[in-house]
Amino acid sequence: MTTAYAALRNGFLTVDPDAGETTARALDGHTLECVAVHPDDPDRVFVGTFESGLHRSTDGGRTFKRVDDFPHDAVMAAAVSYRDPGTVWAGTEPSRVYRSTDGGDSWEHLDGLVDLPSSDDWSFPPRPDTHHVRWLEPDPTDPDHWYVAIEAGALVQTHDGGATWEDRVPDARIDNHSLATHPHAPGRAWVAAGDGYAETDDGGDTWAHPQSGLDRTYCWSVAVDARSDSESRTEPGGTGDPDRVLVSAARGAYQAHTAERAETYVYRREGDKDWERLDGRGLPLGEGVTRPVLARGEPDEFYALSNQGLFQTGDGGDSWNAIDIEWPDRFTDRTARGLAVLP
Template identity: 45%
Template sequence: MARLFAATGDGIVRLDEANGSWTVEPSLEGSGAQCVAVDPRVPETVFAGLREHGVRRSEDGGRSWVDCELPEPGVFSLAVSAVDGSVYAGTEPSRLFASRDNGETWEALDALLDLASRPSWSFPPRPWTSHVRWVAPSPHEASLLLVGIELGGLMRSADGGRSWEDHRPGAQRDVHCLAWHPRVQGRAYEAGGGGAAFSVDGGETWRPADEGRDRHYTWALAVDPADPDLWYVSASTGPYAAHGRGEPQAHVYRRRGDEPWTALRGGLPEPLPAMPYVLVAAEERLFAGLSDGQLWESPDRGDTWAACRITGEGLTALHALALA
């Protein structure tokens, strides 16, 4: 049975699957949790990123938490390396930190701030600042990192963050989500404010992937763990539709190889009541988490969908989702 951890913007919720439904166990209520990451080597170890209070760590599957004392309070992204267990935290204002000891101590990877493009980094709703929206450590090489600045670009490091290559050719500058393929080395994926892109050379260069979508404001991203040519994005017509209080005008899309993107329906509400903020792909299973807390699942790679049955108190919002 599967286990998911959700960051709701208020706290962390652990969801455990049993007998066709999901039980809910909330924690860190009132903390402002924005993001969540699970150690792929030790699934009971979970990290939560808080909007104003740094990083918390749980070593018992989210039942208790300790403060990891990150030097910056505003955390927007978290990741744990599948290779060596390094923990990465991205903040606003844009800084990146790494911990090699499970969040006990932190190293500031401030070479990121030496990039020539840094003076142009600016998040439109708060133009005086920017943040590290996504951190993606390679699952194959401990020293290889991708970082997305919202809004600033897609940056790459081949030495664990000690030096950086500025925005990569062909990638979207307004980075929303990044992913690596877990089994095929060198394959990476991006969802950004102007469309989607992919890389076959370890993030050095990127190719656009937009044919077939009439919506180009892409947000969430997932890749099939068995097939590097099968991936998914959510997309809307623009930021106001995606994040406002009206109709999101959004779809979940699927792409196979060089085929155009296809909008997935098959049971999903039409129109979608909220923006798909999160996509998570497991073996033959695909989850879509909407911003209003709805959780949907497809057992057949997006052909058909059903709402996840949640027992107890449901989710009212969903910012991030991690599979344990």
């Protein structure tokens, strides 16, 4: 059974897309920022909030309790290690990274992040006297390698589990919003950033910026197909690299985040082809749509969460259907903050 965990700006939903049911609703009245869950431990769900710290559920999102000893109120990013569901990372405003190795019971500050040379230039434009960790992405092939996106200023990395940090490289994006990796693609990562799209095939040492066809470059969310080249090619010896990427994008921050000014789109790129905009396929796009948050499911399957609802495609983005669930009216003028899907 597929389960979708949806964090809206002002509420959390646990959804069974196959049944079209909202199985849980929680955290109303909080300002949600992110959600994280591991497929081997679906009952333990983490949600970061802007004003009341990190919340944890042990019943699949039906109820949450604030993690009392977490040291920050503004938790902007959370992620669970691919290999170990007990290892959880959280990022805050101001920019700090914390790690738990016991499923969230206790937390260790991974210091040194703000000692990087580029940190003098980090600044979040709406609150220019601060900045935050917007995204944490574990490498599925190396448990000590993590990407950390600072909004705004840098994409940095650690190769030793946070003991030391590596500063941004010259061709990395500056205003990174989200990342994706793939278990069958060692060294590859994909980035949606306010200053455009980027991808790497060497573990973040260098970054390429294929933009052709992407007529909106304020990118917010990126998702990579669960299918890999080796599964979709008939010839033997496939590389195992994913061949289909989706990204949501707008002209700028106002068009992405503000409902009354929103105009956002979703784009798809396959292999080395140009980006194509997925208009007219059942997924609400354009005026009035805040930037969708994307997530992959099974091969060829993607989900998109926006102020218009939760949508699903089973054919790689060619056609989309709305998940028929209770959708509170107050969600229609709020941005989606996080989406996790467990097939």
